[in-house]
Amino acid sequence: MTRSSHATTRDMAAALKRQAVRAGTSTPAVRGSDWAGAVVTVVHTDGTVDAGDLERVRCMDTYSQPAVGDLIYVTRSSSGNWLAWGRPATAGQTWTVLPVAAGFQNPGHGWTASYLREGARVWLRGRIGATTGTIADGATIATLPAGIRPGVAVSWAVTRDASATPATIRLEITAAGVLRTFQSTALPAWVGLDGITYTI
Numbered sequence: 001m002t003r004s005s006h007a008t009t010r011d012m013a014a015a016l017k018r019q020a021v022r023a024g025t026s027t028p029a030v031r032g033s034d035w036a037g038a039v040v041t042v043v044h045t046d047g048t049v050d051a052g053d054l055e056r057v058r059c060m061d062t063y064s065q066p067a068v069g070d071l072i073y074v075t076r077s078s079s080g081n082w083l084a085w086g087r088p089a090t091a092g093q094t095w096t097v098l099p100v101a102a103g104f105q106n107p108g109h110g111w112t113a114s115y116l117r118e119g120a121r122v123w124l125r126g127r128i129g130a131t132t133g134t135i136a137d138g139a140t141i142a143t144l145p146a147g148i149r150p151g152v153a154v155s156w157a158v159t160r161d162a163s164a165t166p167a168t169i170r171l172e173i174t175a176a177g178v179l180r181t182f183q184s185t186a187l188p189a190w191v192g193l194d195g196i197t198y199t200i
Helices: 005-025
Strands: 034-043 048-051 054-059 071-076 082-086 114-118 121-125 127-130 140-143 154-159 168-173 178-182 190-192 197-199
Antiparallel strands (some): 034 071, 048 054, 121 197, 127 190, 154 168
16 A cells, blocks of 8 residues: 555655754754753853853853852853853742851850851851850861861951950951951850851
8 A cells, every 4th residue: 555645745744844843942043042050060260161061151240159069040142152140049048057166056146157158159147155154265166068168268357245345356267167266355255157258
């Protein structure tokens, strides 16, 4: 039994249509602009990132602190050029509790010591106090996890209990992520981390 020329023509037209759809799907000039989600695998020093199968994607101002592992949105023009818009917004910020050193705890007020990472930026908040007595000069009160250490030593003037005036103290984070305080007299009972931020 032979197929009619009409059926053969119809099948060939359907096959050509499917092939055209596949070609258009993979050709930006035909498909037009598009967007997708991708995970950053490499951060380059020239303002570009590699994400998934994409290489050298230019970062927008909205994504100025890229980091490996970020889930980002990228968009492609009809000419085939890609741009990284940045990370998607979340319903709320997720803070991670910062483990404190032995002999320290939350003093019973303020946030529990914790951190938030947003790309290459890290935020700290909370209060850390001595379990008993005061915090010794140069005491290590916590050690940051490896993924959020600043890489160089940084320091701030932070709040403390009001037993001294002004009620501030020097807090330092070393390149190894060690948090320690410095106050030689009128030792503090607790120190605050609120407002500390740095890039990694």
